[in-house]
Amino acid sequence: MENLTVYIRMRQRVQVVPNQKVTLSEIAQIVAPGEIHKKVKALIIHHVKPEDKHLIVIDVIKVIQHIHNVYESIDVQTVGPAQTILEIQYEKKKLAPVYFLLVWLLLFFGSSLAIMNFHEDVSMGIVHKKIYYMITGEQNNRPLLLQIPYSFGLGIGMILFFNHLFKKRFNEEPSPLEVEMFNYQQDLDQYVIVHENKETEKKLHDT
Amino acid sequence: MILNILITIFIGFAGGIAVGSGFVAFLTVLGIVPRLMQLSKTYSRIRSYEASVTLGAIIGGWMNLRHLTFSMSPLLLIPIGLFFGVFIGMLAAALTEVLNVLPILAKRIGFEEKLIIILMAIVFGKVFGSLFHWVYYVNH
Structure with missing residues (x-):
């Protein structure tokens, strides 16, 4: 039973529920000889209590302590991140659709105002008239033939980018x-x- | 007299260099060209894209300053307008992204799964705002 090694790799983020008993196998990947693997896997590292807030950080040192409590002479090798973030998933309050609609409308009207301000700011209208004149050789005060495709192009460009x-x-x-x-x-x-x-x-x- | 001409040439040239390098710096920060190369998988054509941006800036600037006109069909304006729009749209999208607005907004109000709907609000808002501006607002 000498020189036994356990390799663990902490996971980055783990989602847990309130009152869950978080075992080692849930927060880390483990490599160990058969018998020990089974025991170590089931070690309870943290018990999620109601007073815990939204996030808990489990440091690898705490994990090593737990393992050493059971197997004093075991060698624990850690690979990768030194801690795991436990994210407690409380019952999600459903967001009212009204609320979502409000945000949607806010963004909608906000961005339409922003694009109008931008057009005024860079004298887009004057540039459009000038381009109309350049291409056709005629003056046109409302170059809609240029401006309507331009408006749809705006949307296409944003979608393309994202x-x-x-x-x-x-x-x-x-x-x-x-x-x-x-x-x-x-x-x-x-x-x-x-x-x-x-x-x-x-x-x-x-x- | 000759000195005057030389000074004018020098000032014009200096101004051009400042504006030109500023334009390229702006495009580079927003990363529109890399984004387009990524979408079209044409990384190897980067040199031609550079030439395209440079030529576009030179020709556009020259036409604007010399008041050149061509007597071509107005229908040609439809594709040109579309290209303008796509470019400005990408510019606007890139600007939004640089400012990190959407990730923070989505996280704050917990709409991470509905990000696309949020995005669509902005896209439709832009299209609507632009149409409204040209069709209605400028005449009032």
């Missing part, structure tokens, strides 16, 4: 928006890891 045509994609690559969402989530995780984990910071007056 790579979404009502859920239909043009190719497999993630859209810039999805990458942006991912980066934002990563930043949030990083913040949570440092600030929710009391062990990562030591201040002068802490005892």
Whole structure:
């Protein structure tokens, strides 16, 4: 029974429900010899209590402590992230459709106002008239032949950029928006890891 | 006299360099060309795209300054208008993305699954606003 090694790799984010007993196999990938694997897998690392807030950070040190409580002489090797973020899924309050509609309308009218302001700001109308004159050699105060395709083109350009045509994609690559969402989530995780984990910071007056 | 001409040439040239490099810097920050290459899978054509942007800027600038006109059919304006719109639309979308508006908004109000619907609000808003502006607003 000498020189036994357990390899663990903490998962990045794990969703749990209130009052769940979180076992090691749920928050980490484990490689260990048969018997030990079974035992280690079922170790309860954290019991989600009602007073826990939305997020809990489980540090790998805590996991090692738990394993050592059971097998004192075991060697724990960790690979990858040093902590797991537990995300407690409370019963989601259903957002009223009215609320969603309000946000939708806000964005709709907001962006239509913004594009009108932009047109005025860059004298788009004058430029359009000038282009009409350049191409046809005639003056036209309302070059709608240019402006209506332009307006629809605006929408097409935005959809192209975000790579979404009502859920239909043009190719497999993630859209810039999805990458942006991912980066934002990563930043949030990083913040949570440092600030929710009391062990990562030591201040002068802490005892 | 000759000195005056030389100074004018120099100032014009300097101004052109400043505006031209600013234009390229702006396009680069927004990343529209890479996005288009990614969509059309034509990474190898980057040189021609550079030429296209440069030529477009030069010809557009020259035509604008010299008040050139062609006597062509107004119907030609339909594809031109469409191209204008797609370009400005990509510009607007890229600007929204640089400012990180959507990820934060979606997260704050918990609409992560409905992101596309949110996106569509902005897209339709832009189309509607633009049509409204040209068809109605400018005449009142």
